[in-house]
Each structure stands twice: as C-alpha cells, then as structure tokens.
Amino acid sequence: MTNYELNIGYFYPELLNLYGDRGNIQVLTRRCYWRGINARVQEYSPAAALPQESGSKYPDIIFMGGGPDSSQSVVAKDLQQRAGWLKEYGRAGGVGLYICGAYQLMGHYYQDSNGLRLPGVGLFDLYTRHFGQDKPRCIGNIRLESNLEYIPSTTTKVLVGFENHGGRTYLGPSAQPLGKVSSGFGNNGEDKTEGVIFLNSFGTYLHGPLLPKNPHFADLLIWRALKRKYPGEYLFLTALDDTLEWQAHAAALKLR
Amino acid sequence: MLSTTSYLIAVWLGKLVNWFAVNFNLGAGGTWPGHLALKTCPGVLRRLEVQLQLGSILISGTNGKTTTASLIENILSESGLTVVANPSGANLINGLVSAFITDATFWGRPISQIGVFEVDEGNLPFALSSFTPELLILLNLSRDQLDRYGEIDSTIAKWLKAILKLPRTTKIILKKDDPYLSRLAESLSAAGFIVRLFSKEEPGDFTSPLSGDFNRLNTNAAVLGSRQLGITDLIIRRGLKNFQPAFGRGEEVKLVSGKSIIILLAKNPESQNENLIFLRSLLPQSLSAVATYPALLFVLNDNIPDGRDVSWIYDIDFEKHRDWLFRCPLFISGTRERDLTLRLKYAGIPVPDSTHRCSSNLRDILAEAIASLRPNQKLFILPTYSAMLQARKILTGKGIE
Numbered sequence: 001m002t003n004y005e006l007n008i009g010y011f012y013p014e015l016l017n018l019y020g021d022r023g024n025i026q027v028l029t030r031r032c033y034w035r036g037i038n039a040r041v042q043e044y045s046p047a048a049a050l051p052q053e054s055g056s057k058y059p060d061i062i063f064m065g066g067g068p069d070s071s072q073s074v075v076a077k078d079l080q081q082r083a084g085w086l087k088e089y090g091r092a093g094g095v096g097l098y099i100c101g102a103y104q105l106m107g108h109y110y111q112d113s114n115g116l117r118l119p120g121v122g123l124f125d126l127y128t129r130h131f132g133q134d135k136p137r138c139i140g141n142i143r144l145e146s147n148l149e150y151i152p153s154t155t156t157k158v159l160v161g162f163e164n165h166g167g168r169t170y171l172g173p174s175a176q177p178l179g180k181v182s183s184g185f186g187n188n189g190e191d192k193t194e195g196v197i198f199l200n201s202f203g204t205y206l207h208g209p210l211l212p213k214n215p216h217f218a219d220l221l222i223w224r225a226l227k228r229k230y231p232g233e234y235l236f237l238t239a240l241d242d243t244l245e246w247q248a249h250a251a252a253l254k255l256r
Numbered sequence: 257m258l259s260t261t262s263y264l265i266a267v268w269l270g271k272l273v274n275w276f277a278v279n280f281n282l283g284a285g286g287t288w289p290g291h292l293a294l295k296t297c298p299g300v301l302r303r304l305e306v307q308l309q310l311g312s313i314l315i316s317g318t319n320g321k322t323t324t325a326s327l328i329e330n331i332l333s334e335s336g337l338t339v340v341a342n343p344s345g346a347n348l349i350n351g352l353v354s355a356f357i358t359d360a361t362f363w364g365r366p367i368s369q370i371g372v373f374e375v376d377e378g379n380l381p382f383a384l385s386s387f388t389p390e391l392l393i394l395l396n397l398s399r400d401q402l403d404r405y406g407e408i409d410s411t412i413a414k415w416l417k418a419i420l421k422l423p424r425t426t427k428i429i430l431k432k433d434d435p436y437l438s439r440l441a442e443s444l445s446a447a448g449f450i451v452r453l454f455s456k457e458e459p460g461d462f463t464s465p466l467s468g469d470f471n472r473l474n475t476n477a478a479v480l481g482s483r484q485l486g487i488t489d490l491i492i493r494r495g496l497k498n499f500q501p502a503f504g505r506g507e508e509v510k511l512v513s514g515k516s517i518i519i520l521l522a523k524n525p526e527s528q529n530e531n532l533i534f535l536r537s538l539l540p541q542s543l544s545a546v547a548t549y550p551a552l553l554f555v556l557n558d559n560i561p562d563g564r565d566v567s568w569i570y571d572i573d574f575e576k577h578r579d580w581l582f583r584c585p586l587f588i589s590g591t592r593e594r595d596l597t598l599r600l601k602y603a604g605i606p607v608p609d610s611t612h613r614c615s616s617n618l619r620d621i622l623a624e625a626i627a628s629l630r631p632n633q634k635l636f637i638l639p640t641y642s643a644m645l646q647a648r649k650i651l652t653g654k655g656i657e
Binding site for chain 2: 018241
C-alpha cells in the first residue's frame, strides 16, 4: 500500500485538546504508517486558510475534539466563518470525526444554561442544550452497539469509551445515531442514542480517547478515506496485530 | 450553649475515632474523625479555625500542593512556631477537620499556633466558606480529575466567587503567566486584593531542596508565602535546607538488599511530563552506560482518587522521550495496565518484549522489577495516587494512612 497517502486535517489542536483526544490522531497516523500509507497531519488554528478541494492539501479525514467552555466559544466563532466549507466537505462525503465539543458545534446550535445560543455549523441535524445545575454532567465509562459495518464484517459492533459532557444532545428527525447505548448516558441520557452518523461524518461523546481501544472504528475511517481518494482502484486494508487493542477493549467492557 | 455541646461532642467523637484508628491500625485516621465530627457539628471547622492564634495558610492547585505545604510547614517550624497540618492527600474537608481535632485539646482548643493546609482544588470554595486564611496560595490549575469536577473554567469561576467573599486582608499568591490563573489574578487585583506572583525565577536566590523545574516553582511559592508571613530569609534558608521530601514525591525507599527505589507521583499529564524530563536529566551521557539506565515501573489505576477517566495518558509526551525510554527496562501495572501498555505501543515503545514487562498484579511485578536490578541500577516507580499508596504499602509493609 506504499503509493497511498492521506491528509489528516486536525482542527484547533491548541483549543480543543481536553481529554487526550489527540490520541485519535496518533492512532490514525500509526495505523497508516504500519500499512505503508503516507499519512500527513495538517493542523488548523482559528483563521487559518482552508485548502481548495482540488489542492494537494485537501483533507481526507478531518478530526476535531473537545475543549473547555472558554475555548469552545472561540471555536464557535471561528466555525461560523468556515461553516460553508465544512458543510460542503461533509455533504460531499468527506470523512470526519467530531468528538464532544466539536460534535455539539457541528449541529444546529448549542444553548447554554442562561438560554444563550451559540450557532453551530449545521452539518448534523441535532441541537444541544445545557441545563445548568438542574441536570448533572454525564460522566463515566460508556459502551454502545454501533450502527456500522466494519471490516471484516465479523468484527464486534461495540464501541467503548468515556464520556464527560454537561450538554445534552437531541437528534433531529433526519439524524441517524452512531449507536444504541448499552451502558452510560449517550446523547442525552434519555433516549439511549449516542452520537450521530451523516454519510462519512461521525459525531460522538466518546473520548478515552476513542480510537485506540476501538481499532475497528479507526480502520473504518481510514478505509472510507482511501476509497474516496482512490475510486475504482483495487484496495485492501492490511491486517494488523491488534491483540493488545482488543485486550484493552475487552477490559473496558468490564468497567463500571 | 447547644452549639457548644454539639461542638464538644464532635471533637470528642473525632478524638475517639482517631484513637481507635491509631491503636488498631485501621488506616482511616486521616479522614474518618473529621467526617464524623462534621456530621455531628457542621460548624466545627470554622470554630476550630478562628481559634488559631496566627491563623491559617491554604494551598491549592492541581500539582505541588503536598510539597509546597510541607516546605512551608518546615520553614514555620524552623522559626519556632507550632504548626497543625493535614497529612499528605487527606485534603478534602474531612481531612482538614481530622488534622485540627488531632491537634486540639480535650476542650476543643487548637494546641498549635498556625495551620498549614493543602486543599483539594474542587473543595477549595467549600473550605473558604469556613476559613478566613491569612494567606492563600494557588499553585496552578490543569487537566486533572475532570471526571470529578467538570471543566477548568467552571473551577476558576467557583474559586473567584469564593475568594471575593474573603476580607481583603487575606494575602494571595499565584503563579505568574499561568493561562488560567492570570485571569484570576487580574480579577482579584481589581477587587482590591493584594496579589503576589511567583515563577521559576522569582523570588530567586533560594536553593530548592528538591530537583526538577516543578519543585523550583513549589519552592518559590513557599518562599514568597513565608516572606508574606514575616519570616526572615535566614530562617527560610534553614527551613529549606533540612527539608525531607513528602511521601511519594521523590521519596527514596532503601531495601535491606541495599537496592534503592524512588517513588515519583504521576497523577496527570503535567506531573508525568515533569517526571520524564527529570528522569532524562539523570541519564548517563555515554551510550555505553545504557546498562545503568534506571528501571521504570508505571502504575495506572482508575480508582476514585486517581480519576475514573484515564484519557489523560494520551496527553503525556511519551513520543518526545521515546529515544531513551525504550532503552530502560519498563514495567507496567495497575487496574488499567492494558490502557497504558496500549498507549506505549502507539508511542512506538513495544511492551512486552525482552526487557519490558506488564502485569496487573502490582506485588508480582514489583518483585520482578526489584529482582531484575543490577548493582547501581535504580528503580523509579511512577504511580497514580492510589497506586502510590499501594506501592508504599507493599514496600514498607504498611500504608501512610
């Protein structure tokens, strides 16, 4: 697979970096490296210029994490300038993983406990509300049964992680959840949904970070990005020794 | 009258529980007396605190509380004062009350003249509702135990709200150029507080009794704090000179065999990164000396005192230290041993292999690590908080509590 390359666009690494989410980038790049795929990480800070679709730097995978409230408002402001670009990227089937704060901001809006609304990008049909002191934060280990086809198809559909969010997310009628919660809170602690899927864009509250202990999900992102970048080519994903990854995954299944 | 009765009952109950804890080695002497006393008389802390002749000093922040508090305690003792302080780690309200009750007379009067307390960052606002400290030292604030306290911004907001209720006579010491504390410093100065700042360089001229940049900061905070209390530089220097490191913070355990083990607490990315920088600075310069590289035992637990969320291990800069780290014999343990092993794999450090071992059984792997030591080779244990207590217990045959 030595002739393949992927551009990973890492948005707001300095601002959205609260829960070890940069581990997701490490997993994507390492798993590409082990397969001889040349993965390049391009970081985007607020106001940084975004590449043209025809350009060599156009991302094949976008990653955005979660941050503290103060960073979140800076990011929300910057995202308003990029909403069109990001929506176009997502609607064209661009691969993206949006965690926690980024997940919330890719929806229609985020409403804080004072009723103040931060407008979102609007890629996902969902909104998020924070109820202040009325409802406790959703914190703890979480497991869910995901709505995805992995490679190989015999792979477990379970995803494991840790969630820690004050906001509660409600999916709109056209939104498909990432999965059904079997243990934990998920989007809002009420309807058992967790995360969202829109074409190749994924939003979720799972950090931990998400990808190290869910290698099937990491490979799904890499696979979909390759298929998009090299259409019509005969592609396969080299199998890796994931013994340790699955042991950590199995250990997480037992966590309270 | 009634309040005095419940106050005395609270003190006696606390003393009784403490007596049992000490005499029967129950291992909860640091917190249970205070817990029960608070249940009996919620105002017990304020009442004890106002009786302190010279008032109290509170130290909070994510990293360095224990070391800074111990440094100040040592300096104050050097100046001839009697000091009441909470033992390392017992830094929630119940720990503070326990320390007071152990110190107090039968009639509930503190024997010591001054109090030095480390306070958990999430508990600080609550502590300030009972305390009117002479001096408040805020060391830093970083991503630690987010699963317990939510986000840093909300912690800062709660701190500010609680501090603004204090009289302006409370002196405040903060770390300079800290992204979160700088904003707090501005707000507090604007509100009329006298705020003083410390950094790695200021106040200089004092030799830190402990190595590493982080201890330089702790030392400077302690020096600035002591000066605010009117302690002379001569006494400060003497206090620093005869200082002994606190449990698990660079403490050295000598085994009967003559082998030496050093414990460096690693409870969040910042403290672990400081540990790695410190360890790198100890390495022999020539590559032929690889045989004397220290053995390292990482222990990652996810018990309540450690935080249930272990995501933070991905914020440790293992990648930056890969070139020397993989040459050290590595041992991995703890309740989340698989997670840490996986983390090292993604940093490019394979475990297990010929010299790298892992097991969730701390006792076994500690024995294996000690047995593997060559003459002159040291073992460093880098544990999370509860793992530090376990490791000490295994090594010394008893816990610190």
